[in-house]
Amino acid sequence: MGKRKKSSRKPQGPRRKDPLETTFTCLFCHHDKSVTVRLDRKEGIAQLFCKVCDQRYQSKVNHLTEPIDIYSEWIDAADAAERETTSTRRPAASSSRPAPAAVSFGSDEE
Numbered sequence: 001m002g003k004r005k006k007s008s009r010k011p012q013g014p015r016r017k018d019p020l021e022t023t024f025t026c027l028f029c030h031h032d033k034s035v036t037v038r039l040d041r042k043e044g045i046a047q048l049f050c051k052v053c054d055q056r057y058q059s060k061v062n063h064l065t066e067p068i069d070i071y072s073e074w075i076d077a078a079d080a081a082e083r084e085t086t087s088t089r090r091p092a093a094s095s096s097r098p099a100p101a102a103v104s105f106g107s108d109e110e
């Protein structure tokens with residue numbers, strides 16, 4: 001009694017586990033092929049990052065999503081974010097750039 005279960009494990013051959021990767025030009029630092037889009041269809045997640053300026057973006061994928069879709073989504077998102085920043089016009093406290101010392105022009109010379 002008892003049939004023996006045949007363990008039919010297919011040899012997986014060369015590693016085909018790597019998610020699809022594609023590189024693009026970064027729209028922030030403009031480095032060619034510095035942006036990597038990684039699609040993990042199993043997880044349904046796409047990750048995009050620039051290895052030069054460290055920009056990151058994450059999105060969802062479905063079976064039709066291509067890396068280029070994520071890339072353009074990223075561009076749209078960055079674009080929208082920028083527009084929002086400009087339109088809301090907050091006095092952003094970005095003090096990354098030191099203000100130039102107020103040059104007083106036109107001191108009365110007369």
Ligand SMILES: [Zn+2]
Binds near residue numbers: 026028
């Ligand atoms: Zn970059």
